[in-house]
Amino acid sequence: MREFVVEADGGSRGNPGPAGYGAVVLDAATGETLVETAEYLGVVTNNVAEYRGLLAGLRAAHELDPSATVRVRMDSKLVVEQMSGRWKIKHPDMKPLAAEAGRVFPPDRVTYEWIPRADNKHADRLANEAMDAGSRGEPWSPSSSTAELDAGVRSAGVGSRASASAGEAAGSVGDAAGAVGPSAGAAGRTAAGAAGQTAARAAAPASGTAPASGTATASGTATTPPARAEADVRAAKAVASPGWGPPDMGAPATFVLLRHGETPLTPQKRFSGSGGSDPALSAVGREQAEKVAASLARRGTIQAIVSSPLARTRETAAVVAARLGLEVTVEDGLRETDFGAWEGLTFAEVRERYPDDLNAWLASPDAEPTGGGESFTATGARIAATRDKLVAAHAGRTVLLVSHVTPIKTFIQLALGAPPESLFRMELSAASLSAVAYYADGGASVRLFNDTSHLR
Template sequence: MGRALVVEADGGSRGNPGVAGYGALVRDPSTGRVLWEGAAPLGRESNNVAEYSGLIAGLRAAQRIDPAAEVLARLDSKLVVEQMAGRWKIKHEDMRRLALEARELAAELKRAGGSVAYAWVPRAENKDADALSNAGMDGRTIDRMLEAPSEPDRRAAVADEDAVAEEIVQEIVQEVVEEVVDPTPAAVLPGPGHGPTTRIVLVRHGVTDFTTAARLDGRGGSDPSLNDAGRDQAASAGRALAHLLGGSEARLVTSSLARARETGAAVGEAIGATPVVDAAWDEQDFGDWDGASVHDLAREQPDELARLRHDAAYARPGGETHAELAERVLAAYSRVVAAGGTTVVVCHRKPIMVVLADVLGIPHDRVWRLAAAPGSLNALEVWPDGTVSVVFTNRT
């Protein structure tokens, strides 16, 4: 049994549809203490889309705290509760997509040994989530983990090798965000004075069947295309970028791999830009492990898998080291900075981690603390004196 957690979620729209945002928190039911709280703007959306977005954010946070959590999701939206419980039909396309995403998260929790249940509460009993949703509608993005996931305690309680291997998989597959960001679109485009700034938005591609199956997929692998969920994520990223750019011009660069090029095509259509391919932004080459299941590797070759993750000089036969990956990615990043203006780069998780780790000075053994969810946006500003500001990360 996993940890018991309560998700409180809300969303709102000033106009319905109008300026929308969501808020959510995760609470320990035994103590009443808030473990995580989050909020984000959604652009112009309906109340129902905002409500679903809050639920999804809350479920993701609960999964980060304990991948096998027993979750009770409390919302003041009767519609969302009844639809997620399967008692009411979902007619609107946007809500069907969001409901599917929420159900996939619930299924992941259940497969790990947890559970998800839904309960309607009066609005008066959902004040904390409501306040966070108003922060989202005000343009604030919050992702505040108030208690770090208790991984060491959970690791110590594991009794057999299969469970230990699954813990390793969760470390690698699970995305953890521990920073608080508070951006608004105006903080990115256009920016304030101090001379012209170079603005870069790093976008991770949408998911493929390899992504959802936790298979390594580098530049030397089978190069799969986006699946249906990945195409939805690519379209969502395009809409988010169009809102962020507000009509401003931007260059568009993608890696050479199919999933990045396909995501880039959706982004290009949304922002009116023609993608240019630069293979230096490709994912790491995993050599003889390209296409391998992370679950299988964790059980059969855990030491080698740990080396691939933590040793920047380690490469699989026929593959490349993290250091080699970083050399080509940072060269590509330098070319983007030198071009000036605004550039959107559609690439992969490890190249995004390389750039963020470099500008933030994060050592290699901690680089996996940087999250970059499929379809997420990560923005940087580079000032004329070379100063770099990370404006926000992992915005989906």
């Protein structure tokens, strides 16, 4: 019986946002690329794009040989665990896609394997190519680098199964508990495009209409005629400066992200979101706000201040604004996640009272805290929309955003295109400063993270 390897990926630039998927079918024995497929999807969530990539890869394998066995390799822990039957599928947009994927081959002929993102570069590249093509209003067509990548895959021995340690695979519950503090975030991953994989990016079509998908064999023959000679030239030039805005992009919108000062709940590491008592700053927190205000005044770069509507952020912002002589604008999108019935509790107390809900919350960004709290997928979508709104309003300016743990971690995670579990591996201190620059082509550059030098 013939065996295929299907590698699939999907991503969205914003969550939800302009999205695409990529999938490749490989010969399990030789590692030879048999089929590539990719498609721009319009505006959907990251998880939906990942499931669409899986479905496309399975269908492509079925067309080659419906009697084959298939080994699916993906860097989405969520999809792998759900399709393996170990995690429940709750999201209404993913249930039908998962069911459809489960019907392509008999379940006993498909196995699922998690791989690190670095080992899923082929499918990731295809997904980003699809998103780039969609942003230009063009259909996806195969890259000229396919033959080179295919040769590299064969030399690496795809026919022998790669394995990842449990620590790489998802991050332990202990990691999550240690990172929770007052709150912890896990928003949907965006596919911003690794350097050398994607070209300069433009905004997606406003209508969200998806161009037709394209499929190519290893020989490079495409069902969609390629029309991208000029685009490839532009892409080659854009990749010359990965991670930084090209010189003709102009000054970026730079967000300096300030977490509010301590409240009485902060040192106790209690959940403190937008659905609780909304505590004010403690004496320590007010002192921290004064110190960060003095540091920002010395730098002299802040041109505007935008704050979450919660008391602790507005108080911190007011101290800084008084020092800098600026007004404070309140933006509701910067508020902290609503932790529902967990508000005011420690992590250990939540573990004792709501163990099943907590386990689900740690396992999936779609899970909500007990009592109708806000999922991290919802928080991620809110932050992405707020980011886009503020970038458009403050192009070329340096703006101080006074916010909370989850929103600030989400800004960083989205800018890096990091997976959801990365949020549990970030430490964000009270009154710390981080910074992200956003360029006109849609690129982002993380310039600072969790700086507390001004508090010493």
